[in-house]
Amino acid sequence: MKELEKLRQEIDQLDRRLLELLHRRFELAKAIGEIKRREGQGPLDLSREREVVRKLLDLNRGAFPEDSLRAVVLEIINACRQAQEPTRVAYLGPEATFSHMAALEFFGHSTEYVPLESVLDVFEEVESERARFGVVPVENSIEGTVSITLDAVSQYRVKVCGEVYVPISHHLLNQTGRKEDIRKVLSHPHALAQCRRWLRKNLPSVAVEEVASTALAARWAAVDPSVAAVASPLAARTYHLQVVAKHIEDYRGNVTRFWVIGKETPSPSGRDKTSLFFSVSDRPGALYAVLRAFAERRINLTKIESRPAKSEPWRYLFFLDCEGHVEDPGLSECLEEVRRHCLHLEWLGSYPRGDL
Template structure:
């Protein structure tokens, strides 16, 4: 009887704590709305990444490891994004249909409160943002195993948008179908990248079953839901969304498979203190021109994080270079280095400065 009374008292205390949580959450969202009104009066940006970073650092320090750190980050990420989005409803375009890895990355970045708009191609995601029909888009840019997503890089050459953020999403591929029986699968459908990332497993375990590249993992899951003889390589979210059965979990060929996604929008956020800056450059057609660019960065002690070339459409053997460097355009050393690059490069475009993914690793 004593144990039962003790449990009842503890549960009553938990209820009191939950009621306090709810009261404080309602108060917090009212404060967020007031900040939104004040920012509107002064035309200040709604998103302040440096302020959010300070909140996370303070909470983690005060926590002293008592509450699981990853869960604490996840909880406050949802609270912070919900309060920020309450100031203005955010619409996000992504490569659809529902339950693609890009959709999952969007939910992890913007939270459940944003409105998501499915697009049939990466090109359309860029177009929606440039036309102002949505505030943001989210696109995959590179995978740790298969490399760059060229359709994203090519879209930066066509559309006038800015990079606003990035996140890195660990990727786990599941083989799914309607019945859950591998014997029912006569074709395996998925996006070209997941098919490539699972090619050795498929060759070993389903050597006689043909593969079918489609425009997204969500589209493959839809096909599997509609056809009992189609298997799909899809995400955990797709399993729930399309009510599919798992045949085999985790069929990717290599552990540590991670995709980097970029958030695109009309303008980049202010400095957070742990940022990246991305450029699109064309170099002079003479020996040593790329080395000149790298020498500028070295002389300014600027850390280069990525360098990728892409052919210019319609100009045979002509290339542009995508470059990521550590730092923000508001940092004096980045400003100075980019000013020199602008002078020596025939083509120069600043794609944006934004918080680095390791600054928001709660999303992983």
């Protein structure tokens, strides 16, 4: 008993020291905020934030788990940034969607969040500067591209300034946690598609219905005891639901990539990605000439996808992501050459790569 008391005293002392250090860090961030304001800069420096996290992870030799260290450090940085200037962040709502999870992962809990009904609402909120940033899904590892996001990013005056990957895992949730109470299962069509085999096997005679989001399904389950929702663990917490079954998706390794959109460009962090779209003339080798410019400079492409241009049938826009920052000399020279091979080329943003 004596030994336990002694160890707890030591923990209490350490916690007090941690608290003092947190306050000191907060004051330093405020002072940096003042300097940035005087120099006309915004409070956020994503590249610096990624550098702070990376340095600490590199230094971490102890037993404290890396995931937890990352979450703690991000939360501290978020609080320090909020001290400089409150940031409003819009996301595809309602509360507890996977976009909300992505936003929390990126901006932490001290940020003011605005859940909106559609991807286009998020773009509009950011374009009109009612929100400084927005978080939208861009691609799922099983279902593929979220086309509404690609179309919107080519139409609205916003830039991509960050990316975040969220592992997707679905739970079956209801008010009691008992399978026998379920008469109907609700969820987003993508979530239902990802759990179809499980639902057929485990709830063969229960009706399945599509709604606009997993979080909306959870909201329904919270008011109707006969309804179960396929949704995230965050939805279970947000809507006070019980877990009937965990991880019911038919495929493992399901990940969604989200974009953080805004009006600023993070400076190079050394581990960046650049997104752009272009169109080329309708002749042999036109696309090849663009790709060759990247290949000759050994610039790695991470994605390329075509979407209908919409202005004319059978014309396409090519969306491309590559490694590097637009301010890197190699990439900027490459883009100059690419521009000469394109009818139209637009840079969508350069940003620190998300951690997979």
